[in-house]
Amino acid sequence: MxxxxxxxxLSACPSHKLLERISGxxxxxxxxxxxxxPDCAGQPxxxxxxxxxxxxxxxxxxxxxxxxxxxxxxxxxxRTVVATVPVTVSYELTELGLSLFTxxxxxxxxxxxxxxxxxxxxxxxxxxxx
Amino acid sequence: MxxxxxxxxLSACPSHKLLERISGxxxxxxxxxxxxxPDCAGQPxxxxxxxxxxxxxxxxxxxxxxxxxxxxxxxxxxRTVVATVPVTVSYELTELGLSLFTxxxxxxxxxxxxxxxxxxxxxxxxxxxx
DNA sequence: TAGGTTACGCACTCAAAGGTGCCTACTTCC
DNA sequence: GGAAGTAGGCACCTTTGAGTGCGTAACCTA
Numbered sequence: 001m002x003x004x005x006x007x008x009x010l011s012a013c014p015s016h017k018l019l020e021r022i023s024g025x026x027x028x029x030x031x032x033x034x035x036x037x038p039d040c041a042g043q044p045x046x047x048x049x050x051x052x053x054x055x056x057x058x059x060x061x062x063x064x065x066x067x068x069x070x071x072x073x074x075x076x077x078x079r080t081v082v083a084t085v086p087v088t089v090s091y092e093l094t095e096l097g098l099s100l101f102t103x104x105x106x107x108x109x110x111x112x113x114x115x116x117x118x119x120x121x122x123x124x125x126x127x128x129x130x
Numbered sequence: 131m132x133x134x135x136x137x138x139x140l141s142a143c144p145s146h147k148l149l150e151r152i153s154g155x156x157x158x159x160x161x162x163x164x165x166x167x168p169d170c171a172g173q174p175x176x177x178x179x180x181x182x183x184x185x186x187x188x189x190x191x192x193x194x195x196x197x198x199x200x201x202x203x204x205x206x207x208x209r210t211v212v213a214t215v216p217v218t219v220s221y222e223l224t225e226l227g228l229s230l231f232t233x234x235x236x237x238x239x240x241x242x243x244x245x246x247x248x249x250x251x252x253x254x255x256x257x258x259x260x
Numbered sequence: 261t262a263g264g265t266t267a268c269g270c271a272c273t274c275a276a277a278g279g280t281g282c283c284t285a286c287t288t289c290c
Numbered sequence: 291g292g293a294a295g296t297a298g299g300c301a302c303c304t305t306t307g308a309g310t311g312c313g314t315a316a317c318c319t320a
Binding site: 261262263264265266267268269270271272273274275276277278279280281282283284285286287288289290 | 308309317
């Protein structure tokens with residue numbers, strides 16, 4: 001079958017693996033928060049679990065924990081437990097995570113300048129076929 | 131609820147919409163094929179349906195058609211029917227699609243230089259917790 | 261003593277993405 | 291006459307990403 005060959009190809013493709021990595025629903029949001037602060041326009045800084053939870057209004061606790069774990073697993077962020085009164089946990093971008101965040105700004109730039117065109121084309125296409 | 135606010139936020143975020151657009155399983159592969167030829171190292175050129183089908187070994191006819199349609203809908207590729215003996219169809223990147231392809235080369239570059247680190251971290255993490 | 265906060269874990273559920281198989285209409289080749 | 295290629299459509303099924311709800315262990319406050 002072609003399936004084995006195809007799976008081998010996809011598994012070996014770095015671009016595809018990167019897309020799988022960053023296309024999670026909350027990944028880009030978390031990287032953006034840790035990379036440029038709550039206002040999305042500042043400096044990278046560490047954030048606490050509850051701070052992220054409040055910032056990303058709508059994220060479930062499960063998904064936040066799950067996404068943070070997977071990012072830590074891949075060495076993109078660090079997780080440090082702080083022995084405060086109730087135990088708090090702090091998350092911060094690693095060097096690798098910061099470089100990924102920087103790369104994603106190029107993506108963001110393209111999105112901001114071209115996505116309107118895409119959606120204009122989309123409605124035009126839908127109108128034409130209707 | 132926060133849900134409405136959150137949905138409005140995600141719907142308005144161009145980066146997130148772009149990620150949704152390109153994270154389909156076959157999108158990057160098709161753009162890459164049309165943008166740099168079958169060997170992934172040449173010039174952009176038009177390709178026929180069956181040519182793409184053979185190149186992307188493993189893609190189902192349904193998914194190929196579906197993905198090509200959605201890319202055409204968004205103005206990223208053009209679809210032209212050629213009146214040959216059996217009717218053939220030719221697909222080609224538009225200017226917008228070409229600019230997207232160019233942007234994705236930055237992504238590809240990051241992937242090629244850093245994804246190995248990511249997977250190294252991943253297995254180290256898994257070994258540590260096992 | 262009851263209740264709230266912090267940072268989760270676990271079980272269940274649901275919707276969407278993706279895959280499989282079967283069908284078409286036309287033509288040319290064997 | 292039958293097989294094969296070209297570009298799909300349609301119905302069904304499975305897998306996976308994401309969401310919901312409930313429980314926890316520690317501590318503090320009222």
